[in-house]
Structures are given as structure tokens and as C-alpha cells.
Amino acid sequence: MPTLEEIAELTGVSRSTVSRVVNNDSRVSPATREKVWEAIQRKGYRPNLHARGLAAGRSNIVAAVIPGGISNILADPYFGVLLSGIASAADSRDRYLLLSLSDVDFKHRVDELAQQGAVDGVVLSSSEEDEPLTRALLSSGTPFVSVGRNSDGRVSYVDVDNRGAARKITAHLLRLGHRRVATITGDPIATAALDRLDGYRDALEAYGLPIREQLIFEGDFTEASGRVGMRSLLEHHPDAVFAASDRMASGALNEIRAGGLRVPEDIALVGFDDIPLAAEMDPPLTTVRQSAKQMGETALEMLLDLIDDPSGPPRRVVLPTQLAVRASCGSKLKSERKE
């Protein structure tokens, strides 16, 4: 693999000129530019990542950081898709992606990366509001974008409208005539879980219905907690359930079945996320479609903007969601009943 200097020698110009061509500096004559490009192509020259990083103080590497431990977090398709969004955007913008899933000494390592300029910026998939990492990143001055809202005024983030979407899907259940609508929440440490619960409350209030604490079960997004939650809720005879994740909805469905009840005839069920499985469930799950991929792409684009101009004001982007109405909420059933 040739170096800048070799290309320079080959074309009879200086190191500097080749560097200018590579970096698209305008102050090179067209003739020289073409000659140099030709040699670069012919020799397959590519600038050395580390040399660049050292000399320029930026590396074209961005880090994607997903806290939550060594656990199989990527088994959750949400994170996988988010990551592939980040990766594909990084790729098309010609950046490298460093992946950090660790938990051990996490803060330390990220700090280290950022502070020594090993990476130019960080996309942080922070589910929690008060992530220690957020503070570390903030105080180190490293450009970063959070996936998931953050109330700190200095933080740029991208999120989906969790609250509005939860309100919409709960209202959908209410519109269908359900009155004892229960919910299984996500892990309350996560802002998304809190927002979805707020949306649920909003909808009930808009319909003038009381918020019954016994119809709210605190889960943690996992299938297991959906099952446990449903078991507990069943004692209070809900006629509909809003699970704050599709995985919890899937667990709830199993539990409803185990109790000898039918979905949607006896209990309507809706979820959140629209994971691939949702459409394949029996009955197909009514849920909220959110594009994790788009969040990832958006986050990366925002990060690159931030790196280019770190002085600008923080940006906050809220992506829209869509209701995916399928059979599990009983839409069809009810409307047929009406006729």
C-alpha cells in the first residue's frame, strides 16, 4: 500500500499537493489534480487511518455505544436494527464505526476514546435519562447524539414520539369500546417506558376514564415480564391490554391463552415496536411502528453535523410513528359487530 509521498514522487509533485487532492482542497490546478488522481487510482492509494488521526486530530471514526452490559442485548431486534441504521449511514458517509457494548469500565473507555481523539464523536443509545455516560461525554466536550430523549438542554437527541404513539394506540382501544384498558409498562428507568405510560394516561383522561393503578403493571420490556404482568392483571379483568413492547405483548398473549381466554374476543391486545414477529403472531399484533433504522441513520447524520460545527445549538429530532392495525385489537371484530 503506497504512501502519500510515493504518489507525490510518482507524479512529480509534492506531498502537500497530493494531500490537497485527496482532501478535495480547491487550490489545485485541474491538470495537476487529474494527474494525481490517476496515480492514486492506479496505485490503489488510500490514506492511512492512524496517520491521519494523529496528524489532524480527527479520525473519521465514530463510536456507537450501547450500554446495558454484556448481556445479549443485540438479541433484541430493536438494537440490531438501530445499529444497522447507524452502520449504513456511517458507511455512506465514509466513516468507520467503532462498536462498544461493554459495561466493564465503560465510562472510562468511552472517555478515553473521546478525549484522546481516537473517535470524532459518539452515538449513545441511552435509554435512561440520567446516564452517567451522558454526563461524562458532556463534560469532556465530545460531540455526541443520544438515541432517546434527554431533558438536559445541552444534549442533541433523536427519539420517536413515544407518548403520542402510546396515546394513539390506547385511544384506538377505547374507540373500539374497551373500558377496562390495562397496560404493562417498560422498565421505568427508561424514558421510553415513562413516555409510553404517560401516553396511556393521556388517552384515558381524554376519554374521561379514571386511571386505575391495579390495571398498570410495571414490566421491563422482556417477554418474561409480559407474561408475569399479564398473570397479575388477569385478576382485575381487563378487556384490553396495551403492552409497551411487542415482546411483552407476546408474553402476555401466551399467558392469556394459558388462562383459557381468547385474543381479541375476550381481551384485546396491542404492543409497541412492530418487530418482525408482530405481523406473524396469531392473531397478528396491532402495534406501533417505529423505525429504529431511521433513528440510527438520523442519529449518525446529526452527529456528523455536530462534529462539523460543535458550536451550534443542540438539535432535537422526534420521528413520527404509525399505527399498524392488525387483528389482535379486535378492530375487525368490533366493526363487524356494529353492522
Next chain:
Amino acid sequence: MPTLEEIAELTGVSRSTVSRVVNNDSRVSPATREKVWEAIQRKGYRPNLHARGLAAGRSNIVAAVIPGGISNILADPYFGVLLSGIASAADSRDRYLLLSLSDVDFKHRVDELAQQGAVDGVVLSSSEEDEPLTRALLSSGTPFVSVGRNSDGRVSYVDVDNRGAARKITAHLLRLGHRRVATITGDPIATAALDRLDGYRDALEAYGLPIREQLIFEGDFTEASGRVGMRSLLEHHPDAVFAASDRMASGALNEIRAGGLRVPEDIALVGFDDIPLAAEMDPPLTTVRQSAKQMGETALEMLLDLIDDPSGPPRRVVLPTQLAVRASCGSKLKSERKE
């Protein structure tokens, strides 16, 4: 963030000595070593990644490469879990992980990374036997480990015993009395798919049964192909189906249902992978448990060994699998029938 030189000045020793301490070189007196360590700790010094990479020609960065395009490949829990295995092993061995999912100019970018010494090695999740990337890596001399077997004698790989596992699970169906056992294969470009098909054939032969081409449907691992495949197989009245992935099994299940048949009473169904969903299906899916996480960890460890000693012979590791017997194969049913 301080530099080597600053630590040196602070402790009154030279750059070189500090470097030796950092790199655990034995030729430093205990007294000096301790003094330097203290300063390093106190100042929070960490060596600069790029400077190291430039000077030493190795970077402590390894790349994980998953071909297959920008598509949502990580939506498949298999890849997510594999990746988290790689990531956690990289972390515990104090290496950084560069993630590459791209497809555009893929070969080029990986080459570039490897050849300019930006990364020390590559873990390649190659499903295909004759990946162009494999050849590129091989000819560039970059240390790499393939996840998925490769018949090229120069390639180190880690894989699971796909053929043996497929034989075992098919034999399990045969042992239960099924005689018209069909299979839905994975994408035949993937070695895993071919191996699983061979295992299926092995089992039939061991039972002295003919291989019926009409009972073999060529799928591609996806849920959709499972459904399509099942629709086609139904015409030939199988009494059991071995789907080469759990996702295909899930698709097949829906199709069986749509045809008014029951699992396992009318058709027994088994899968492969043991994705989290498998145990939650209705009925729970009998399948082959393979640990993608362990594959990832193993691959990374092998890669680090290879980087340390590139001259050694290629290593091939085949990880064991387990049968996860649940209700979908009708084990219970049949054994009850016997009594």
C-alpha cells in the same frame, strides 16, 4: 489528556522508560516502575490509539465484518448475538471493535483497513463458501477467522456441527415414528444450509428411507420462505417437517395452521437455532440450540492468537449443539400414545 512525554517529565525519567512501563517491558527497575505507574494513574494517562497504530503498525483494533448488505441483517437475532459475543470478548481482551456491515465497495474497504494496518485482524461472518472477501483477506495476509466453515485449508474457522445436529434432530423425528419427513432448507449458497441438508439426508439413510426430492423445499432462512415452502410441501402430505431455521419454522407453522392442520398432531415441526422466540411459540418449538455468542467469543480469541502468531497452522473449531426438545415435534404425544 497527558502524553507519554508529559508523564516522563513529571517523573523525571525518559519517554522510553514510560513507554516500557506502559507496555510491561521487563527491563525497568521496580522502583522506577512504581513511580511511573503512580503518575500514570494520577494523571489518568492512556496511550493514544492512533500514535500507537502509526508507530507500531498494530492498533489493538479488530474488525467484525458481516457481509450481506445494508439490509436489516441484525434484525436476525443470530447475528446480534454473534456480534455481542465478539464484542464482549474484544472488550475483555482490551481490544476495540470496528464494525462493518456495508456492501458497497465492501471488499475495497476491508482490504484498505487490513492492508494499511488500521486493524490487526478480522472476524468474518461468512456464510458462503467462496466469499470474495475470504480470498482478498487471504491474499493480503491479514489475520482473520471465519465464522462458518471454509474448506480452504488456509482458513481458520469456528462453526457448529450443522450436519451432525441436523442428523440428530431428523433422527429424533424418525424415532417418533414419522416416515414422511420433509425439510425446508436454508439458502443453498450458505454452507450451513448445505450441511443441514446433508444431515437430514444422513438421518433418512440411516433409517433406510428414500430421499424424496418433493419433500425437500429450497428456502432461504427467512420466515417468508418458510411459509412459501410449507405451502408447497403440504401438497405432498408430510407427517413431519425439519425447517433449517427457527424463523422458517415459524413461517411454516402459520401456513400449516392456515391449511387447517395442527402441530404436532397432524404435522410435527422442528427448527434450528433456538432463537428466543422458539420457546415461546405455540406449541413451543423443538429445535437445535447453538450458541452464537460462544461462536463470537471463540472466533475473537482465535483471532487474537492468530495475530500473536500468524505463522501457526490454521485452527478449526467445531462447537457442539444440543437438542432442545419441546412440544412441536410431538414427543409427548407419541410417548403417551405408546402407553
Next chain:
DNA sequence: GAAAGCTGTGGGAGCGTTCCCATCATATGC
């Protein structure tokens, strides 16, 4: 028509390490 501005180019310095060789003590061998 001389000062001032552009444009295109070249080369030195420096980024923070590692590696190699030189140096200087001190210990070892005969």
C-alpha cells in the same frame, strides 16, 4: 509602474508513539 492581491505549489514541523542503538553503571568471569 510599484504595491498589493491572488493562485498554485513546495517543504518544514509536528502529532504521540515504538523501535533501535547508544550509554553508563554495576556485576561477573578468569
Next chain:
DNA sequence: GCATATGATGGGAACGCTCCCACAGCTTTC
């Protein structure tokens, strides 16, 4: 007691780039 090995340390050079300043040759300006 003098050559020689051994241990601990220092400093130059190099890795491949970017950045800054210098400078030659033109064009513009009043």
C-alpha cells in the same frame, strides 16, 4: 584487575499524514 556480560535508562529516527508558512509567477488596483 581488566575485558565482558547484564541491567537500567536515554534519545534519535521513523511511522504517514496535516497544517502552516513561504514563495514564485500572475493579475489587479490606483
